[in-house]
Amino acid sequence: MNTREIISAAKYLASIKPAFLLSELCSSLPDDVPPHEVCRALAPHLGALDLTATKTGGDYEIRRKIKTAPYILSGQEKDRIDSFLAARRIPPSLERAVEQYITKKVQKPWDDPVILERLRRAIVAQKAEYWKAAAKKRSLAYTKGYTVLSYLAYHFPVYFMQTEYLMRTLASAGLLRQSMAIVDIGTGPGVVPLAIAGFYSHLDTATATLHTIERSEEHIEALLFLAASFCGDIPRVVIRPPVKADIRDLPDAALPDRIDLLVFSNVLNELDDFTTDQRADLVMKLAERLSPDGSILIVEPAEKENTIRLRSLSRALAGRGLTVHSPCAFLWGTRCDPSRCWSFKTQADIRPTRLMERLAACDEPFRYINIDIKYAYVILRRDTTVQHPYHIPPRSKYSRLSKLHLHLNRRINIIAAKMSQELGDKKTHVFKLCDGTAAKPVYGVLPAYHITPSNEVLIPARYGDIMELHNVLVRYNKAHDAYNLLINRNTRIHPAYQKEGDTEDY
Ligand SMILES: C[S@@+](CC[C@H](N)C(=O)[O-])C[C@H]1O[C@@H](n2cnc3c(N)ncnc32)[C@H](O)[C@@H]1O
Incomplete structure (x- = not known):
């Protein structure tokens, strides 16, 4: 009897009833395995199976864990x-x-x-x-x-x-x-x-x-x-x-x-x-x-x-x-x-x-x-929960950051997450940008004299926030083997989507 068989028997029992006894699990196995061995083999996998075990007399009750809601801060x-x-x-x-x-x-x-x-x-x-x-x-x-x-x-x-x-x-x-x-x-x-x-x-x-x-x-x-x-x-x-x-x-x-x-x-x-x-x-x-x-x-x-x-x-x-x-x-x-x-x-x-x-x-x-x-x-x-469940729609008119070499010295639109806090200074704001495709670093560069109400949102945006940037100029920075996306007064920037819930900056 191997652990895999014990796990699949436990999975099966848990799929047909909310709770069962360890002794029941043992008797459903083809071989005669002592309960303490089944218990030892199963214990490390209970969490992953979303099961809990509680001692009852000489047996264990194995129960499906009730999914718990997030703890929302008051x-x-x-x-x-x-x-x-x-x-x-x-x-x-x-x-x-x-x-x-x-x-x-x-x-x-x-x-x-x-x-x-x-x-x-x-x-x-x-x-x-x-x-x-x-x-x-x-x-x-x-x-x-x-x-x-x-x-x-x-x-x-x-x-x-x-x-x-x-x-x-x-x-x-x-x-x-x-x-x-x-x-x-x-x-x-x-x-x-x-x-x-x-x-x-x-x-x-x-x-x-x-x-x-x-x-x-x-x-x-x-x-x-x-x-x-x-x-x-x-x-x-x-x-x-x-x-x-x-x-x-x-x-x-x-x-x-x-x-x-x-x-x-x-x-x-x-x-x-x-x-x-x-x-x-x-x-x-x-x-x-x-x-x-x-x-x-x-x-x-x-x-x-x-x-x-x-x-x-x-x-x-x-x-x-x-x-x-x-x-x-x-x-x-x-x-x-x-x-x-x-x-x-x-x-x-x-x-x-x-x-x-x-x-x-x-x-x-x-x-x-x-x-x-x-x-x-x-x-x-282990599940598929992500902080930002957002994907750029297919066939949309945005460039991937991995393709910037094809747009050198041109103006393009991109969607990217702001992945740094201020890397520049008050005269020239610089932020790392990433859309999950680029191998070379990409930076958004916003000189203070080009800040307008249409692009200033990039400065207070939080680490990880996803932004749309329309009309940025692509420059290659040879010294750093990186790309700069130059933002000027004609660039429009806004959040790509609004996340619900607790949105405070931490
Ligand atoms: C830099 S300290 C970090 C301590 C604490 N987690 C923190 O964030 O301040 C790294 C710790 O990992 C422990 N550590 C390093 N390698 C380990 C190993 N192979 N097994 C157990 N502990 C280890 C060290 O003894 C040390 O206490």
Whole structure:
């Protein structure tokens, strides 16, 4: 008896009735397989089959999961989240918890000059290691105490706030549910679970159970301390004890049977020995437990090489059957060429923490202040939900961006998503544009003196918004091997379609 037969028997029973017993499933199988073996074989697939299992006496009741509606934020919840984000700082209680943790670990006050100097050295060393070219072997083991303390001092605040923005993005896209099982892979000191707990503290009724995987003992120790200090008062969020494991070889029991949100935040780029295909295989393996309406969020630092690798990974995952929900839109229904796609999102700078300020009170303050939020991300789905269910109508009079070489120095019409925030300045606005076809980068260029009421909408448009641009002049930029679409006062720009629902900018 193989697992496939067990799965198809379970699928069949679930198609004819809303609930059945495990013993019923066993007796429908041709071979005599002990129930515990059937249970073990079936458990990892329950999420993907949209089934749940509940123990009843000596048996299990297996039930079709009732499709849950999206958790829609109320006006008050939005207000609370927005005012938290507008403050641009991590919760003061968490700041204090980080300071207390440093004090506990080093057995001296966190702001003792000797400790601050050690932290500075650790931050400089960690950055040097982190930004080594991918071709060089990095050593990011996080096995020593100071590697984690420096992570908490330098990276943690920005990644915490970044995760809060991403949760807001998921909420406004309708991808949160009333009750969620969330798995964070490579959780470090718990950036993602702590940020999610912070986010849920603004919600009225939603609940979440957070599962985390991490291989570094030091990170796990930090997570446990911070979660105990910060999350104790946050109701409806449970952070399960972290699982210490290598994500390249996760035991089955490390993951819950059903995952509603699977997060990889700044972790896949650390698998230096893995090719893009191996990373895609790893994501697909873990995604086996994703519920049919579950989401995968992959986030990486916005620097060029990491971003392009993320886009290539997301292309590989689309090739394996996942749907790219956002931020990319494939407007002509084709797959893209991500080999030069450097597209990332930015948010307002955060305020430095008290610890950062103390670290920066030295001759080279810029080395210790990390406040800008820039991230490359992709949201993937097992179903076919996309953020913008919009395709350019066939035979319409718009040029594909892959065909710009045929229109050099001519005026054309295009439809494309705005895939960057401001890359220029007040004199000349520049935005990356993409319709999912171009191999070479394409930029919309709008000089300030050509701004008119008919084209100014491009400037405030959000990351990912799909715009129609009528009458743009195509220029090739040899220095960058890219195309510029010059916008002048005769260019008309407007949104290609209006999305319904929560349309706030996050
Ligand atoms: C840059 S940190 C990211 C932490 C957190 N997710 C965030 O966004 O801040 C990467 C984390 O992934 C963990 N990691 C890297 N490779 C791993 C592996 N093979 N198995 C388990 N954890 C791993 C590291 O120990 C580290 O904690």
